[in-house]
Amino acid sequence: MISIKDTINISALNHLYSELDQQNAASRLDLSMGLNLKFNTFSAFVCFIQFIFTWKRKANAGSIILQKRAVTYLDVEKTVREHTGFVISVVGWKNGIFDADGNDLKPHFKKANAILLKLFQESKWTKSSYRAAVLFPAIDHVPPEQGLFDLFYIHSRSTNTYNLAPESAYELLTLNLIESTTENNEALKVYYSKIAGELKGVLFELFENTHKFARKSSSGDSLTPGLRGVYSKLFNFEYKRLRNFTDNSPALERYFSEIHLRNPESITGFRNVSFLEISVFDSGSGIVRVYKKKELIGKSIDDIPIGDEFTYLIEALKKNNTSHKGILGKESRGVGLYRMMEIVSKANGFLRIRTGRLDLFRNFLSVPFYEPRNDTFNYSLFNWDSQSVIATQLQDVSGTSISIIMPCINPR
Template identity: 30%
Template sequence: MQKIPKTLTVEKINELYNELYRDTKTFDLLLPNSISSYDFGISSLLIQYINTWLRLRSGNLIIETKEDYSDLQDVINQDYVFPCVIMAWDNGIFDLKGNDIKHLIKPINEEIADSMQSLENFPLMNKEFKQQKGFKSLLTCFDHLPKEKGYLDCFYLNNSFIPSDEYLMNSLEDTLNYVLTFNQSAREKLLPIKKDLVSIIFELMKNTHDWARTDNNSKMLNPNNRGLLMKFVKKTKENYIENYKNHNGLKSYFDSFSTNLKDELYFIEISVFDSGIGYVNRFTSSDALPNIDEQINIVKDCLIKHNTSDKTIEKENKGIGLDKIMTVLDKKGVFILKTNNVFVFRNMKKNPYVQTQNKYEIELFDYYTFESNHFTYNHKSVGTSFTIVYPITLS
């Protein structure tokens, strides 16, 4: 059995991948009742790792909970637990003593699903939730469930993906207001920020709809999840810099901001994850992945406007999203992307957006080396984890 540590970092997730690929045996996975981390995108990266485990080594999912299950609802409400419980449902879900607890989890799942569908009183939005360290919202779609259960109305209209980000703005207005509760007196100043956030969410979730539901033979993946985690993050500038003291790429980003009177910096983290075949596999003709430099070039191709493998009449409406996200983040934010063997980031404040049709003019930086011409070949991960770090500045 492999145990997910309660204190989690990107480096520790990398160690989990090392263990996952050490041999080919099936093993059980133990999820802790909570995790603590200061790394952006950590929940999305953890969900991606669990999705990888499910595809490659899936045994039983073990949930850490008290013997009387009095904390079970709080545990399932954790943002990294619910999407993985639904994915692992057919494998088996047990407590530490080996008791099947699916019958106890099912009503909690139904409550969370209803809350996500209605966008009302979602457990992760509960101010009294003891693990809450900021305002956040989780919205997840499951393609292997019936559409009335697996698709969320905020993203789907008559089983088709919503037509525009304006539609999404209307659906998510209350959710965005909640996530941005830190300053209700600045509602007018927050409106452009909300439009940017909705634009990012629309493009990333539409990208999962277009590309992350099927394999290369157009067969629906089963099970399959696609989700959004959005949260407000507030810390002192010193805390951000200390956390990323060994990551020059992100340390310099946080160091570039001026703080408020409390020496604080505010950010919105938007993470979109899926358990599809990944950006690289989607654009290759076989399961065998090319070398890391070729994979990087494929990812760069995905960042070029209208550059897509889709040959249908809708081609002009596909391939736009990632380019648009760079435009929205230009001179402001950071994105962190992990897919297949690729793990990269880009500081759009330091390296502003330049529209181009030449992939060799697009800069990506290796997450570990911080270099744009030398990339680490990581263990293969399932699907994609795409995290946006968006600064909240009201001056």
């Protein structure tokens, strides 16, 4: 059994991946966790989702055990409202969810999830949010009328098909995201509403990417369970407490130091740091497995050198590089990150990508993105821990998470 502590950050998740790799593949592997998990650091929640899927894809994955005796419906309702319970139940449903006494918690989760799903289906996103965080999911292993919501998809009643909504429709998603995360902070709501067009572009590019590449495995097989989505959270804290929110990451600390030096008069006061996290995640095969699927037929990702995986990822980001055929067989744009990098760079933002064996970032304050250039340097990414452009091999993860920081800078 692997036990998850209540405070979730990137360091804790890396430790859990090491534990996962060391487990006996022949033994049933249960996952144990508390009811009150805390995600105080940038990108922690979506990276937690990746870990849950990485565990679930193991052949010996067992049940989810909640570390409390006699868990009640109210306990379950709370963790579902916090989004954590919803995610773990979607992923772990088949093999069961139990409390410390061995009681089956599926009836409680079924009832609590139904309430949250009803809010999703009725587009009551502000009500579905929790403490300045909101989750917009797409569930691929259930009937589309249950798992695909109208912020992302348009239902054609004549053909009973669900098609990805055009970019113009993502204005509603953007407005709901801003409203849900800034509900109790009017000044930040006004600030992010002014850049709603840029946020819409980022959301469309990233979610379209999951639609094209992450609904099935790189070999075309259905993924059960399969979950994609957008997660956003507003961070607003005193600068002196920075390390509580960065997990002592040198990359983040340097970025926020630069933000602080350039923008001493933030909207919420000299001593505050304010930013919006926008993360898009999926449970697919990962960027490199999709981009190089022909070369990887019959192979594991571990069969290629980590330096090659790093190179392939950079190639996949470049404009017009693609593994996907568009309409009428014409080449569509690449993995979909070219425009996102333009937008985030102009906003002086920050990017993090966790996929395959790579954990990479880019601080666009230090290394801006130059629109006309399509060379490798313009797509440079750096290792999360070492801050080097030389690839560092980590444990292989399921899916991809792409997290960006849109900072609040010198509003007037």
